[in-house]
Amino acid sequence: MADGVDIRAGWLNGATLAENFADVHRPLDLAGALVEANRCYFCYDAPCIAACPTGIDVPGFIRAIATGNVTGAAMTILTENILGGSCARVCPTEILCQGACVRSNDNSRGDRSVEIGLLQRYATDHVNTATRHPFARAPATGRTVAVVGAGPAGLACAHGLARQGHDVIVFEARGKPGGLNEYGIAAYKLPDDFAQEEISFITAIGGIEIHPDRALGRELSLTQLRMDFDAVFLGLGQDGARALEVPGAGLAGVQNAVDYIAALRQADDLANLPVGRRIVVIGGGNTAIDIAVQTKRLGAEDVTICYRRGPAQMGATPHEQDFARINGVRVKHWLRPLRLDGLDGAVTAAVFATVAQGDGGSLMDTGDEQSIPCDMVFKAVGQSFVPLSDGGPDIAAGRIAVGPNGQTSLPDVWAGGDCVAGDDLTVQAVQDGKLAARAMDLFLQNLET
Amino acid sequence: MADLRCEIAGIKSPNPFWLASAPPTDKAYNVDRAFKAGWGGVVWKTLGEDPPVVNTTSRYGAITVNGQRMVGFNNIELITDRPLGVNLAEIKQIKRDWPDRAVLVSLMVPCEEASWKKILAAVEDTGADGVELNFGCPHGMSERGMGSAVGQVPEYVEMVTRWCKSMTAMPVFVKLTPNVTNILAPARAARAGGADAVSLINTVNSIVSVDLDRMAPNPMVDGKGSHGGYCGPAVKPIALHLVAEIAADPESAGMAISGIGGIETWRDAAEFISLGAQNIQVCTGAMHYGFKIVDDMIAGLNNWMDGKGYARLQDFHRAAIANLVDWQDLNINFELVARIDQDKCIKCGLCHVACEDTAHQAISVIGQGPGRRFEVIDPECVGCNLCAHVCPVEGCITMAPVDNGKPYLNWAQDPRNPHARAAE
Ligand SMILES: Cc1cc2nc3c(=O)[nH]c(=O)nc-3n(C[C@H](O)[C@H](O)[C@H](O)COP(=O)(O)OP(=O)(O)OC[C@H]3O[C@@H](n4cnc5c(N)ncnc54)[C@H](O)[C@@H]3O)c2cc1C
Ligand SMILES: Cc1cc2nc3c(=O)[nH]c(=O)nc-3n(C[C@H](O)[C@H](O)[C@H](O)COP(=O)(O)O)c2cc1C
Ligand code: SF4
Ligand code: SF4
Ligand code: SF4
Numbered sequence: 001m002a003d004g005v006d007i008r009a010g011w012l013n014g015a016t017l018a019e020n021f022a023d024v025h026r027p028l029d030l031a032g033a034l035v036e037a038n039r040c041y042f043c044y045d046a047p048c049i050a051a052c053p054t055g056i057d058v059p060g061f062i063r064a065i066a067t068g069n070v071t072g073a074a075m076t077i078l079t080e081n082i083l084g085g086s087c088a089r090v091c092p093t094e095i096l097c098q099g100a101c102v103r104s105n106d107n108s109r110g111d112r113s114v115e116i117g118l119l120q121r122y123a124t125d126h127v128n129t130a131t132r133h134p135f136a137r138a139p140a141t142g143r144t145v146a147v148v149g150a151g152p153a154g155l156a157c158a159h160g161l162a163r164q165g166h167d168v169i170v171f172e173a174r175g176k177p178g179g180l181n182e183y184g185i186a187a188y189k190l191p192d193d194f195a196q197e198e199i200s201f202i203t204a205i206g207g208i209e210i211h212p213d214r215a216l217g218r219e220l221s222l223t224q225l226r227m228d229f230d231a232v233f234l235g236l237g238q239d240g241a242r243a244l245e246v247p248g249a250g251l252a253g254v255q256n257a258v259d260y261i262a263a264l265r266q267a268d269d270l271a272n273l274p275v276g277r278r279i280v281v282i283g284g285g286n287t288a289i290d291i292a293v294q295t296k297r298l299g300a301e302d303v304t305i306c307y308r309r310g311p312a313q314m315g316a317t318p319h320e321q322d323f324a325r326i327n328g329v330r331v332k333h334w335l336r337p338l339r340l341d342g343l344d345g346a347v348t349a350a351v352f353a354t355v356a357q358g359d360g361g362s363l364m365d366t367g368d369e370q371s372i373p374c375d376m377v378f379k380a381v382g383q384s385f386v387p388l389s390d391g392g393p394d395i396a397a398g399r400i401a402v403g404p405n406g407q408t409s410l411p412d413v414w415a416g417g418d419c420v421a422g423d424d425l426t427v428q429a430v431q432d433g434k435l436a437a438r439a440m441d442l443f444l445q446n447l448e449t
Numbered sequence: 450m451a452d453l454r455c456e457i458a459g460i461k462s463p464n465p466f467w468l469a470s471a472p473p474t475d476k477a478y479n480v481d482r483a484f485k486a487g488w489g490g491v492v493w494k495t496l497g498e499d500p501p502v503v504n505t506t507s508r509y510g511a512i513t514v515n516g517q518r519m520v521g522f523n524n525i526e527l528i529t530d531r532p533l534g535v536n537l538a539e540i541k542q543i544k545r546d547w548p549d550r551a552v553l554v555s556l557m558v559p560c561e562e563a564s565w566k567k568i569l570a571a572v573e574d575t576g577a578d579g580v581e582l583n584f585g586c587p588h589g590m591s592e593r594g595m596g597s598a599v600g601q602v603p604e605y606v607e608m609v610t611r612w613c614k615s616m617t618a619m620p621v622f623v624k625l626t627p628n629v630t631n632i633l634a635p636a637r638a639a640r641a642g643g644a645d646a647v648s649l650i651n652t653v654n655s656i657v658s659v660d661l662d663r664m665a666p667n668p669m670v671d672g673k674g675s676h677g678g679y680c681g682p683a684v685k686p687i688a689l690h691l692v693a694e695i696a697a698d699p700e701s702a703g704m705a706i707s708g709i710g711g712i713e714t715w716r717d718a719a720e721f722i723s724l725g726a727q728n729i730q731v732c733t734g735a736m737h738y739g740f741k742i743v744d745d746m747i748a749g750l751n752n753w754m755d756g757k758g759y760a761r762l763q764d765f766h767r768a769a770i771a772n773l774v775d776w777q778d779l780n781i782n783f784e785l786v787a788r789i790d791q792d793k794c795i796k797c798g799l800c801h802v803a804c805e806d807t808a809h810q811a812i813s814v815i816g817q818g819p820g821r822r823f824e825v826i827d828p829e830c831v832g833c834n835l836c837a838h839v840c841p842v843e844g845c846i847t848m849a850p851v852d853n854g855k856p857y858l859n860w861a862q863d864p865r866n867p868h869a870r871a872a873e
Binding site for chain 1 (some may be wrong): 795802
């Protein structure tokens with residue numbers, strides 16, 4: 001099929017696929033953890049703590065690993081971040097804690113930062129696999145809370161509230177809880193059903209019920225929830241994929257990257273998941289990197305990311321860009337999508353205008369065009385929040401407007417995570433959920449009846 | 450190229466690096482490999498009377514500090530557990546094969562004249578260059594009235610040394626135990642008995658760690674532990690102090706010193722020599738890394754001596770003794786102040802918290818976050834060096850002398866001293 005569309009399953013055998021989608025960072029063993037833990041200087045007022053959105057006492061937990069107090073290390077982490085296990089695996093540490101580590105400041109010695117993420121994983125693995133939940137619930141308060149959305153923000157909020165003795169029901173639109181931990185994060189960052197294991201660990205505190213297949217705006221209304229519960233938390237994420245307005249976007253083989261990743265994450269057998277021989281990814285963020293690397297690892301022969309600006313403007317961190325390159329993904333810059341060409345209703349090429357940066361920083365077409373033959377095109381141009389139809393809280397800049405601890409314009413409704421302004425990161429969602437839970441606890445304590 | 454040839458108590462070796470009496474020198478196989486690797490001499494693992502002792506299994510304990518293994522090492526091993534005749538035959542062969550290397554034989558027999566006489570004659574027959582009397586072993590053998598049980602009683606040290614000197618023409622080294630209150634007592638006793646040299650230190654009495662699951666000291670033999678001998682890098686400061694005390698003691702003058710204790714590098718060796726040792730001996734360093742470490746000891750010492758313009762070991766032997774004084778002779782008017790090199794500083798804050806919590810509140814934090822800076826408050830700094838020690842960046846904090854225009858003044862002369870004598 002020289003010119004025909006080539007989308008098939010089973011490019012690679014099962015063993016190769018298993019290897020390609022196994023843990024991208026191998027966990028530390030005891031010896032490795034001790035060596036790495038001993039590299040930490042135990043800084044005063046350590047910059048790594050300030051750089052962690054959940055404010056984990058990094059030197060504190062690392063020292064505990066070094067002394068053999070691994071349970072204590074895990075407790076230090078989980079006290080600030082109940083999803084410390086998934087954060088250890090998915091956080092872009094190079095722009096967070098490790099980016100701030102003083103050991104990476106030490107240019108004169110060509111030093112490198114302490115591997116905080118790997119150490120955090122070492123510590124949290126120690127308790128997440130243990131049978132007993134490490135936190136105790138406060139006596140029941142009789143207060144009830146509805147959490148909408150079982151992503152990192154909702155789960156962190158639910159745990160925080162349950163711990164204070166409140167009863168929490170989590171409503172989740174999808175069939176499984178976890179949010180993007182279950183449906184979005186690259187498979188090799190959270191392999192082996194880790195998202196569900198972590199949820200079992202979190203809910204083991206008691207007082208949390210998760211109701212899947214229950215969506216606000218579908219089965220549920222906010223007005224009703226506010227009547228039935230003492231307070232509500234919205235952790236809705238961003239379910240809308242931004243549209244790519246180019247001719248040909250409706251052709252077969254053109255998909256949202258997040259939808260394909262969700263299918264990949266849910267596939268029982270990756271050998272049955274069809275993927276094109278030649279892939280074009282449009283976008284410059286971490287989602288673009290994730291879809292490119294995952295399709296490459298599924299066996300796609302040729303994967304190209306096309307971004308309309310230069311490397312410095314890419315949303316993907318330099319570390320992620322390097323990761324794409326070492327995985328054999330080609331990254332092309334200064335390409336503005338013009339149209340998608342097709343044959344018999346299926347995409348066969350993506351056509352771009354080459355652009356240059358004008359004096360004022362604006363992009364100008366150079367007049368050249370580039371056509372990249374392909375079997376599949378993935379749109380990775382960003383997610384957006386889909387506002388609730390009516391009776392919802394105020395919106396600002398396309399997301400739910402909130403005060404410092406996630407308080408919305410409605411007195412008994414809080415929100416956090418990707419559906420509010422801020423960094424779209426798992427760890428930020430956890431922090432939002434944690435802070436909202438603290439504020440909601442105060443609110444619940446002060447309720448009259 | 451500096452000349453590393455070494456002479457101690459008349460015994461010559463191509464370099465000052467010897468292996469101490471211990472497992473590395475237990476048999477011909479090891480010693481042959483050691484000489485091939487370049488070691489200048491050995492002190493053969495301590496011989497005793499037949500029948501040979503029996504060792505336990507599980508013999509060694511160790512401590513790891515911040516990931517660095519065997520910073521301290523301990524053992525409950527006894528002297529050689531091989532028959533005397535086998536050892537003597539091997540020593541004879543080794544000396545024949547390696548005539549340019551020093552071969553000393555360590556000895557430990559009961560405190561009876563006849564025992565010493567017999568074994569000295571047997572050793573003399575091997576052609577060995579000298580003997581080392583093991584008065585140092587702190588465990589096992591001391592329970593049998595030997596080793597440190599002798600070394601801790603100056604009268605016994607003197608008596609046995611005198612016997613040996615009268616029974617053999619070989620140079621006699623006396624190996625001292627650090628497990629005494631005053632090292633000068635056994636050193637002077639050895640001198641009085643006619644010793645040609647002292648070797649020190651032997652191991653320090655120790656319990657290296659406790660197994661908190663089994664509630665027993667390590668190393669454990671069938672659930673029980675015992676007091677053992679401590680050595681390795683952790684004991685070097687103790688050994689340097691004891692070597693220097695003897696080197697500076699007029700009553701011990703004339704006796705050579707073979708320095709032992711925690712030596713692993715050429716730098717360690719140079720420090721011992723500068724404090725009065727003629728040569729040095731190594732045990733733990735070789736047990737940790739193998740014989741090959743001698744390569745860098747030789748090359749490193751050579752390069753350092755060339756850089757300093759020292760042609761021979763004698764050129765810096767005892768060089769640091771002149772600057773070793775009693776506390777009361779230190780200049781109380783001398784002042785240092787900490788200086789932080791802001792370009793090297795990585796903002797870890799360790800200097801600040803150390804000085805703030807445990808010293809003199811003399812380092813302030815200016816600003817917050819990644820742009821914060823640490824600055825010394827000069828009038829508060831007492832020049833204690835703590836910050837410079839905790840700073841993880843080499844050369845970032847230096848201690849700068851302050852030109853205060855004050856003359857030398859020691860505590861004996863200081864008017865603040867209630868017992869001061871007037872300055873001359
Ligand atoms: C492809 C991709 C890769 C990413 N990789 C990383 C990474 O490596 N590291 C990192 O830190 N971050 C990464 N992120 C971002 C990170 O996943 C999010 O910031 C994080 O999941 C946000 O958590 P959340 O709880 O706010 O939202 P989500 O995880 O999106 O969870 C929201 C949940 O709410 C549910 N929901 C939505 N609407 C309703 C409704 N009306 N009723 C009921 N339930 C509803 C959704 O089904 C979902 O389960 C990635 C994002 C994407 C898209
Ligand atoms: C396992 C072991 C066995 C030893 N056996 C002897 C011995 O038989 N005779 C002796 O004089 N010293 C013995 N020693 C002491 C060493 O010779 C040396 O004095 C001591 O270890 C300090 O040096 P180091 O720090 O280089 O190890 C032994 C030391 C060790 C570790
Ligand atoms: S900044 Fe680096 S060295 Fe300092 S405490 Fe944090 S991890 Fe440790
Ligand atoms: S030398 Fe001592 S007193 Fe001075 S700044 Fe450093 S720690 Fe503080
Ligand atoms: S200890 Fe050294 S590196 Fe750390 S803040 Fe102080 S001067 Fe800077």
